[in-house]
Amino acid sequence: MSNNQPKNFFYNVDWITVLLFIALSAIGFFSIYATVYNPEKMDGFSFTSSYGKQLIYILSGLIIGFFILLVDMRFFNALAPIIYGVTVVLLIAVLVVGRNVGGNQAWISLGGDFKLQPSEFAKFSTALLLSRYVGLLNPTFSDVKSILIAALIVGFPMFLIMRQPDAGSTLVFLSFMFPLYREGLSGYFLLVFLGMITLFVADFLIPIYVLIFIIIGIGGLFIYLNKRKRNTIILVALACICYLFFVKFAFNHILKTHQKTRIELILGLKQDSRGSGYNVIQSKIAIGSGKFTGRGFLQGTQTKYGYVPAQSTDFIFSTVGEEWGFMGSFVVLGLFLFLLLRIINMAERQKSVASRVYGYCVASILFFHVFINIGMTIGVVPVIGIPLPFISYGGSSFWGFTVLLFTFIKFDSNRMGLAK
Numbered sequence: 001m002s003n004n005q006p007k008n009f010f011y012n013v014d015w016i017t018v019l020l021f022i023a024l025s026a027i028g029f030f031s032i033y034a035t036v037y038n039p040e041k042m043d044g045f046s047f048t049s050s051y052g053k054q055l056i057y058i059l060s061g062l063i064i065g066f067f068i069l070l071v072d073m074r075f076f077n078a079l080a081p082i083i084y085g086v087t088v089v090l091l092i093a094v095l096v097v098g099r100n101v102g103g104n105q106a107w108i109s110l111g112g113d114f115k116l117q118p119s120e121f122a123k124f125s126t127a128l129l130l131s132r133y134v135g136l137l138n139p140t141f142s143d144v145k146s147i148l149i150a151a152l153i154v155g156f157p158m159f160l161i162m163r164q165p166d167a168g169s170t171l172v173f174l175s176f177m178f179p180l181y182r183e184g185l186s187g188y189f190l191l192v193f194l195g196m197i198t199l200f201v202a203d204f205l206i207p208i209y210v211l212i213f214i215i216i217g218i219g220g221l222f223i224y225l226n227k228r229k230r231n232t233i234i235l236v237a238l239a240c241i242c243y244l245f246f247v248k249f250a251f252n253h254i255l256k257t258h259q260k261t262r263i264e265l266i267l268g269l270k271q272d273s274r275g276s277g278y279n280v281i282q283s284k285i286a287i288g289s290g291k292f293t294g295r296g297f298l299q300g301t302q303t304k305y306g307y308v309p310a311q312s313t314d315f316i317f318s319t320v321g322e323e324w325g326f327m328g329s330f331v332v333l334g335l336f337l338f339l340l341l342r343i344i345n346m347a348e349r350q351k352s353v354a355s356r357v358y359g360y361c362v363a364s365i366l367f368f369h370v371f372i373n374i375g376m377t378i379g380v381v382p383v384i385g386i387p388l389p390f391i392s393y394g395g396s397s398f399w400g401f402t403v404l405l406f407t408f409i410k411f412d413s414n415r416m417g418l419a420k
Helices: 015-036 050-070 073-097 118-137 144-162 167-182 187-205 208-225 227-253 257-266 278-289 317-348 353-377 395-413
Strands: 099-101 104-109
Touching: 015 050, 015 317, 015 395, 050 395, 073 104, 073 118, 073 144, 073 395, 104 118, 118 144, 118 167, 118 353, 118 395, 144 167, 167 187, 167 353, 187 208, 187 227, 208 227, 278 317, 278 353, 317 353, 317 395, 353 395
Parallel strands: none
Antiparallel strands: 099 104
């Protein structure tokens, strides 16, 4: 062990980040409690209820976090491939023996009501292996080989999760593009990503022959301005046109009915106040009824009478909005923003490249979850079913986020002792 290696396991731990974790977890517990609160049926605290189980998840999460802080960070670097391999095996196993819930075969039963969702831990293992790869080989991402290796690390678990099919968790893996961009990945990849989203939306709102005409027109203009890159521009234009047809094919022949309905609802192509759109409508009513200061803890009518489906999981933010209003929602968003900025600041002060990449992976995953989940509850993004970190009900998601965050807290605490 290096002479600079701290002897105290908790030396240099970023306790501000730990306190943010505890604060968000507490908000989650009380919000989940509010979703099941019924004074006529509740005669005491019950560990079999959703809030009782969440308390178990939180307490066990704190224990997990405590033990992570006791482990030498070199353990994670050395065993990253094994941890990644184990989660891949679990993702394969869930396709064979998994339990189907809500149309997704994503859970492995552990007995009783307890289930394990491997995809939640795959985010951690992928971040760990990706950061190890970048830290050891220091790729510049200017060559095809380094990009393909990184894409394979991210893409393999992504493919297995897609087979469940769990569209929400699959899309989360796109967030790994941002840590790679920080490490030298060309900005063209981000432009391509944004372009694909734009074309995807346009493909539903504008007739395809009009889009093809626009693409050809823009391509012709670029060729006129830069004739030397004519072949490249032609290939890009053809790729865009092929992508438009692929989107149509995937929508009509690959996506399931409920997935297609969600896309049509968010794009305003369909109105469904009783089916798939019901959740969002009720969520928006709940948040709007909270006004500035909220109805008060346990006083939300939408929450109390169960008008919002899946309110303790995917739509938990509607409880915050109804009972605590704009001020409560502002506090929750402020805590998440503070946590994200804190993680980015911690990542930038790392001496180890691997630790820096891992920190950006953590920030990107958390940002994606927060943005999409809250966006779902207010109806600005499609409902893809991903939890709000540390607040939504669920053991796998809570433990997954806990391991993800506390591993980086451990990396940061050892930043002075390991710089490779």
